[in-house]
Amino acid sequence: xxxxxxxxxxxxxxxxxxxxxxxxxxxxxxxxxxxxxxxxxxxxxxxxxxxxxxxxxxxxxxxxxxxxxxxxxxxxxxxxxxxxxxxxxxxxxxxxxxxxxxxxxxxxxxxxxxxxxxxxxxxxxxxxxxxxxxxxxxxxxxxxxxxxxxxxxxxxxxxxxxxxxxxxxxxxxxxxxxxxxxxxxxxxxxxxxxxxxxxxxxxxxxxxxxxxxxxxxxxxxxxxxxxxxxxxxxxxxxxxxxxxxxxxxxxxxxxxxxxxxxxxxxxxxxxxxxxxxxxxxxxxxxxxxxxxxxxxxxxxxxxxxxxxxxxxxxxxxxxxxxxxxxxxxxxxxxxxxxxxxxxx
Amino acid sequence: xxxxxxxxxxxxxxxxxxxxxxxxxxxxxxxxxxxxxxxxxxxxxxxxxxxxxxxxxxxxxxxxxxxxxxxxxxxxxxxxxxxxxxxxxxxxxxxxxxxxxxxxxxxxxxxxxxxxxxxxxxxxxxxxxxxxxxxxxxxxxxxxxxxxxxxxxxxxxxxxxxxxxxxxxxxxxxxxxxxxxxxxxxxxxxxxxxxxxxxxxxxxxxxxxxxxxxxxxxxxxxxxxxxxxxxxxxxxxxxxxxxxxxxxxxxxxxxxxxxxxxxxxxxxxxxxxxxxxxxxxxxxxxxxxxxxxxxxxxxxxxxxxxxxxxxxxxxxxxxxxxxxx
Numbered sequence: 001x002x003x004x005x006x007x008x009x010x011x012x013x014x015x016x017x018x019x020x021x022x023x024x025x026x027x028x029x030x031x032x033x034x035x036x037x038x039x040x041x042x043x044x045x046x047x048x049x050x051x052x053x054x055x056x057x058x059x060x061x062x063x064x065x066x067x068x069x070x071x072x073x074x075x076x077x078x079x080x081x082x083x084x085x086x087x088x089x090x091x092x093x094x095x096x097x098x099x100x101x102x103x104x105x106x107x108x109x110x111x112x113x114x115x116x117x118x119x120x121x122x123x124x125x126x127x128x129x130x131x132x133x134x135x136x137x138x139x140x141x142x143x144x145x146x147x148x149x150x151x152x153x154x155x156x157x158x159x160x161x162x163x164x165x166x167x168x169x170x171x172x173x174x175x176x177x178x179x180x181x182x183x184x185x186x187x188x189x190x191x192x193x194x195x196x197x198x199x200x201x202x203x204x205x206x207x208x209x210x211x212x213x214x215x216x217x218x219x220x221x222x223x224x225x226x227x228x229x230x231x232x233x234x235x236x237x238x239x240x241x242x243x244x245x246x247x248x249x250x251x252x253x254x255x256x257x258x259x260x261x262x263x264x265x266x267x268x269x270x271x272x273x274x275x276x277x278x279x280x281x282x283x284x285x286x287x288x289x290x291x292x293x294x295x296x297x298x299x300x301x302x303x304x305x306x307x308x309x310x311x312x313x314x315x316x317x318x319x320x321x322x323x324x325x326x327x328x329x330x331x332x333x334x335x336x337x338x339x340x341x342x343x344x
Numbered sequence: 345x346x347x348x349x350x351x352x353x354x355x356x357x358x359x360x361x362x363x364x365x366x367x368x369x370x371x372x373x374x375x376x377x378x379x380x381x382x383x384x385x386x387x388x389x390x391x392x393x394x395x396x397x398x399x400x401x402x403x404x405x406x407x408x409x410x411x412x413x414x415x416x417x418x419x420x421x422x423x424x425x426x427x428x429x430x431x432x433x434x435x436x437x438x439x440x441x442x443x444x445x446x447x448x449x450x451x452x453x454x455x456x457x458x459x460x461x462x463x464x465x466x467x468x469x470x471x472x473x474x475x476x477x478x479x480x481x482x483x484x485x486x487x488x489x490x491x492x493x494x495x496x497x498x499x500x501x502x503x504x505x506x507x508x509x510x511x512x513x514x515x516x517x518x519x520x521x522x523x524x525x526x527x528x529x530x531x532x533x534x535x536x537x538x539x540x541x542x543x544x545x546x547x548x549x550x551x552x553x554x555x556x557x558x559x560x561x562x563x564x565x566x567x568x569x570x571x572x573x574x575x576x577x578x579x580x581x582x583x584x585x586x587x588x589x590x591x592x593x594x595x596x597x598x599x600x601x602x603x604x605x606x607x608x609x610x611x612x613x614x615x616x617x618x619x620x621x622x623x624x625x626x627x628x629x630x631x632x633x634x635x636x637x638x639x640x641x642x643x644x645x646x647x648x649x650x651x652x653x654x655x656x657x658x659x660x661x662x663x664x665x666x667x668x669x
Contacts, residue, residue, distance in 0.1 A: 333446055335510050336510050
C-alpha cells in the first residue's frame with residue numbers, strides 16, 4: 001500500500017500551470033490546520049477527563065474534509081461518520097459548538113444530546129454524523145433524491161471509511177443512486193484499517209471502493225487523500241458532475257490516521273515502517289510547503305496559524321465555562337411538538 | 345359514503361394527500377407499475393407520474409434511507425416495506441436513524457415520513473411473511489405506530505400519518521386488504537393517537553388491534569347471543585401515541601379487561617396496557633386482566649396450524665367464558 005500511495009502521489013503532483021488560486025490555497029490550509037488543532041485539543045481535553053465517552057480523531061486525514069469543505073457550496077449537504085469532527089468543522093461549524101458537544105455542555109452543537117459521534121449543524125449543511133457503519137449512504141442518497149425531485153442544484157456529499165465498503169448499505173445506496181442518477185458524491189477515506197484490522201485482510205479487492213465502482217456503472221477514481229489540491233480538484237469535478245445532472249461519483253481517497261481507531265486504541269497493530277512512511281506524508285506540513293513553493297509568504301502562513309490557535313483556545317475556554325445541559329432536555333424533542341408524550 | 349376495500353382505501357388516502365401536497369412522494373418495491381403486490385397502490389403511478397411514484401430495487405435499507413434523507417430535506421415520503429417481516433433487514437434505519445435523529449440533533453432535523461407495511465397472518469405465508477411486529481416498533485422511542493382495522497380508518501389515519509411531522513409506521517393488515525367498508529366522501533382525515541369504541545357493553549372490555557378487532561366483535565356478538573354477556577370492544581388504532589383515556593374509561597365502567605393481540609406473547613402491546621391499568625386503575629378492576637395472544641412461537645404455515653395459533657373469535661369467546669365469574 002505504501003508503494004501504491006507513492007505512485008498515486010506521483011501522478012497527482014501539482015502542475016506548473018495550476019488553476020487553484022492563492023485565496024483558495026490559503027483556505028485549504030486554514031481548514032486543515034484548524035481541524036488539526038481542534039482534534040489535538042479534543043485529545044488533550046480527554047486526557048484531562050473533560051471529554052468523556054469515546055471519540056475518533058481525524059488527525060492525518062484533514063486534507064479530505066478540508067478540500068470538500070472548500071469545494072462545496074453553502075446549500076450542499078455533508079453526511080459524516082462518527083469520525084466526523086473534521087467534516088463538521090470544514091463546513092464552518094463553530095469550534096465552541098464542536099468542543100462543547102464533545103464536553104457535554106449546553107453550548108454544544110446539539111446541546112449535549114448527540115455527543116462526539118453525531119455532530120450535526122443543519123444551518124451549515126452538516127446533515128448529521130452517523131455512527132452505525134453504512135447507514136448514512138442511503139440517507140445521503142435520499143437527500144440527493146430530494147434535490148433532484150425539487151429541482152434545486154444541491155449536492156449531497158457522503159464521507160465514510162474503507163470498512164464501510166463491506167456492509168450491505170454501501171451496495172444498496174450506490175446501486176440506487178446510480179440507477180436514479182442522483183446528485184451525490186460518495187467519498188471513501190481509505191485509511192487502510194477497518195478499526196483494528198487491515199482492510200486488505202477482509203476485502204476481496206485491492207482498492208475497496210475504486211475497484212467496485214464499475215459494479216455501479218461508475219468511473220474508477222483513486223486519489224491521494226493526503227494532498228488537498230488533488231482532493232480539491234477531484235471534489236470540484238465530482239460535485240460539478242452531480243450538479244449537472246450526470247449522477248453520482250464514488251471516490252477513494254488514500255490516507256492514514258496518525259492515531260488509533262478510537263481513543264481506546266493505541267494502534268500497535270501497525271508496522272513501524274508503515275507509520276513512518278505515512279508520517280512523512282502528513283498532509284499539513286506537505287501543504288504548508290506547497291504554499292511556500294507557490295509564493296505565499298511564511299509570515300502570512302504563521303499569521304493564519306496563530307489566529308487559529310487563539311480561536312481554539314478561546315473556544316476551549318468558552319466551552320469549559322458553559323453549563324451542563326438543563327435536565328429538562330431529557331424530555332425535549334422526541335417529537336416535532338418538542339415533547340415526548342406517548343400517551344394521553 | 346362510498347364502499348371501498350381496505351386496499352383501495354390505502355391508494356385513496358395516499359392520493360388525497362398527493363393531490364394537496366406536491367412534497368408527498370411514494371417509493372417501494374413493485375409499488376408503481378405493478379400497483380403493489382397487494383394492489384394497495386394501484387392507479388398512483390398513472391395519476392401522479394414516475395417522479396412521484398417510484399419503483400425501487402429490492403433494497404430495504406436504500407428505500408428507508410432514501411425516505412429519511414428526503415424527509416430531512418423537504419419531502420414527505422411514503423415508503424412501502426412489502427412485508428413487515430422485512431423491517432428486520434432495515435431495522436437500523438428505523439430504530440437507530442429515523443427514530444433517534446430529531447432527539448440526537450436537539451430538534452435540528454425533522455422527519456415527516458410514513459413507512460407503510462403489510463403486517464399480520466392468516467395468509468398461510470409461513471413464519472417470515474406473516475408476523476405481527478407492531479410491538480417491535482412500539483418499543484422504540486421516536487416512532488408513532490398505527491394499525492387500522494377498517495377502510496375508513498385506513499384512509500383517514502394514513503392521511504393523518506402523511507401530514508404528521510413525525511415518522512409514522514403504518515401497519516396494514518394483509519388479511520384485511522379484501523374487506524370492505526364505508527368511507528366518507530371528500531377529504532377524510534382522522535386523528536392519530538385516538539382509540540374508538542366499536543361496541544358498547546357493560547360486563548367487560550376487549551381491547552383489540554387490526555385483524556383482532558373484527559374477531560373481537562364477532563366474539564362479543566356470540567357472547568351476547570349465547571350467554572347474555574355484554575362486551576365493550578375498543579379498536580386501539582394507534583399504539584403510539586396511546587389513547588389510555590378511552591381504555592381507562594371503558595375499564596372503569598366494566599371492571600374487566602381483555603386484550604387480544606396477534607403478536608407473540610412476550611412484550612406484546614397488551615402487556616403495556618395491562619401494566620398501565622394495573623398501576624393506575626387497580627381499584628376499578630373486578631377481576632385479573634387477561635391477555636389473549638398468539639402463543640410465543642414462530643407462525644406455522646399450514647392453514648390448520650395457523651388458524652389455531654392466531655387468536656380466533658372462538659378462542660376469544662372461550663377464554664372470556666372460562667375467566668368470567
